[in-house]
Amino acid sequence: MLNFEYQNPTKIIFGKGTVNQAGIEAKKVGNRVLVCTGAGAIKETGLHEKITDDLKSNGIEVFLLEDIEPNPKITSVYEGVELCKKNNVDFVFAIGGGSVVDCAKAIAIGACIDGDVWNYYAEKKGDVTEALPICTVITLPATATEMNGNSVVSKWDTKEKLFVYGPAIFPKFSILDPELTYTIPRNHTVNGVIDIIIHVLEQYFTNTTETPMLDRFSEGIILTLIENVYKVLDNPGDYDARANIMFCATMGNSHLIGLGKEQDWASHWIEHELSAIYDIPHGAGLSIIFPNWMEYVMKADYSKFKQFAIRVFNVDTQGKSDEQIAMEGAKKVRELFNSIGGPSKLKDVGIGEENLQLMAKQCVRFGHAGGFVKLYEDDVLSILKMCL
Numbered sequence: 001m002l003n004f005e006y007q008n009p010t011k012i013i014f015g016k017g018t019v020n021q022a023g024i025e026a027k028k029v030g031n032r033v034l035v036c037t038g039a040g041a042i043k044e045t046g047l048h049e050k051i052t053d054d055l056k057s058n059g060i061e062v063f064l065l066e067d068i069e070p071n072p073k074i075t076s077v078y079e080g081v082e083l084c085k086k087n088n089v090d091f092v093f094a095i096g097g098g099s100v101v102d103c104a105k106a107i108a109i110g111a112c113i114d115g116d117v118w119n120y121y122a123e124k125k126g127d128v129t130e131a132l133p134i135c136t137v138i139t140l141p142a143t144a145t146e147m148n149g150n151s152v153v154s155k156w157d158t159k160e161k162l163f164v165y166g167p168a169i170f171p172k173f174s175i176l177d178p179e180l181t182y183t184i185p186r187n188h189t190v191n192g193v194i195d196i197i198i199h200v201l202e203q204y205f206t207n208t209t210e211t212p213m214l215d216r217f218s219e220g221i222i223l224t225l226i227e228n229v230y231k232v233l234d235n236p237g238d239y240d241a242r243a244n245i246m247f248c249a250t251m252g253n254s255h256l257i258g259l260g261k262e263q264d265w266a267s268h269w270i271e272h273e274l275s276a277i278y279d280i281p282h283g284a285g286l287s288i289i290f291p292n293w294m295e296y297v298m299k300a301d302y303s304k305f306k307q308f309a310i311r312v313f314n315v316d317t318q319g320k321s322d323e324q325i326a327m328e329g330a331k332k333v334r335e336l337f338n339s340i341g342g343p344s345k346l347k348d349v350g351i352g353e354e355n356l357q358l359m360a361k362q363c364v365r366f367g368h369a370g371g372f373v374k375l376y377e378d379d380v381l382s383i384l385k386m387c388l
Contacts, residue, residue: 001211001260008254010147011173014247016239019047019177022093022137023054029133029172030090032061034083036104038096039067042139045183051095051137063087065107068096071275071282072103074118074155080107081117084132091133091172097140097192098152098282105151105169108132121153121162124366128166136174140184141246142192142283144199144253146174154276160362161276176250178243182236189236190341191283193229193245196252197222197336198286202265203258205294205304205372211261218257219311221248226312229340266370267293270380273359280349287342288349292386294330297373302326346387356384 013021026033035052042048052062065080083089084107092111094104108131110117120128128149136146145151149170154161184192204218225248231241251257270293271285298305302322309315309329317325334344343349360381368374375383 001214002208002262004260006255006259008147008170008256009167010171012147012176012250013173014176015243016177016179018175019051019137019180020054022051022175023056023058023060025173025175026055026060026091026093026135027058029135031059032063032088032090034063034065034080034087034089034092034104034107036065036068036080036092036094036096036100036107038100039069041183042095047137047139047180048095051093055093063089068100068103070099071154071161071279072099072106072152074106074153076103077106077110077117077153080104081110084108084111089132091135094134094136095139097138097188098143098145101134101136101138101145101171102143102151102153104134104136105131105145106153106164108134108169109151109164118153118155120164122155122160124164126166128164128168131166131168134169134171136171137180138174138176138246139180140188140192141176141181141249142195144196144250146171146176147250147254149255150253152272154279159277161272163272174250176246178239178246181242181246184236186233186236187281187341189229189232191281191287192249193225193283193340194287194337194342195283196245196249197225197333198267198290199253200257201290201308202268203261203263204308205264205297206261207301207372208261214257214259214261215307217251219308221252221257222312224248226336233340262371264370264372266297266372266375266380269363269369270359270383273363274346274349274351276362277355277359278349278351280351284343284349287337288344288346288387289383291330291334291337292383294333295327296379296383296386297370297375298326298330299323300373305329346384353388356381360384 305326
């Protein structure tokens, strides 16, 4: 295990009815807020009005940025930054899933600088150390952006989807009320669970040895997700199953299970190229890419892939080589994703061969992708061709 430092400043408020604490908690942060939301369901369910009324009843002046899109665009960020500066906003409050929160984080950065906030994403200027405070109410568990310092934003005109990280964009608090997830559409539930699983595995498959506690923690998250995703798909109102998935999402990418490890994240970098050009759901892209990434890189060292296959999927090892056991684990991942409705091929989401070379080139614009195996343009192209 490698040396590390760990501090997570986000206060998590978890459980049934905790959404009712939004106004009280927000009042501790400031008096003027930009509330960021997506489109559709949040208004239909009345959650938007409920939270904004709660904020106002606690003496907070509310400004709104609505209809933030999935794979949030820099144009929405610019709109939010302008609102913050024009109205002297104290903090930003995101109500929604990862896209809304990531957009809110970008807005919080942009509100504190004079230049173009996109430069932080495009030029990798280092950890973000200054931003307005951020608060969240999560309605779609997946990214764990509610408890980490990550933000991903797209620039549609240049077909780029990039990320930043920094201590300033950890939320001050995040409310996780599983009851708010009952109405999530089936495809969003599926894509969210796939995203959570792959967040875990991006930190699990590593060249760093002697990480047994973190390995067991990671395996436990995945086993818990497998146990509960079928329950939720059968009964969307299963509170306990929803709660378990929600907490798995937060733990899966709160930077905890990756401590002391060299992490990978190549599959995420590759997927960002898919959704930057084709605007597909992030989880759907990962569903296609990740099992193929497993097959492509495992030959570098089968040991962790063998361990995963045995511990998570109980693969029978009798008379099989390490390669055969590891490959069976990759096939089990594919079978899992297919069984809950995840796509297998690029054609399943309307993508052909036309931009594979471009995506491979863009993926390694900062040098290479991945930590377990360093991937270069030809490697990424090979994985994309496996996905056809």
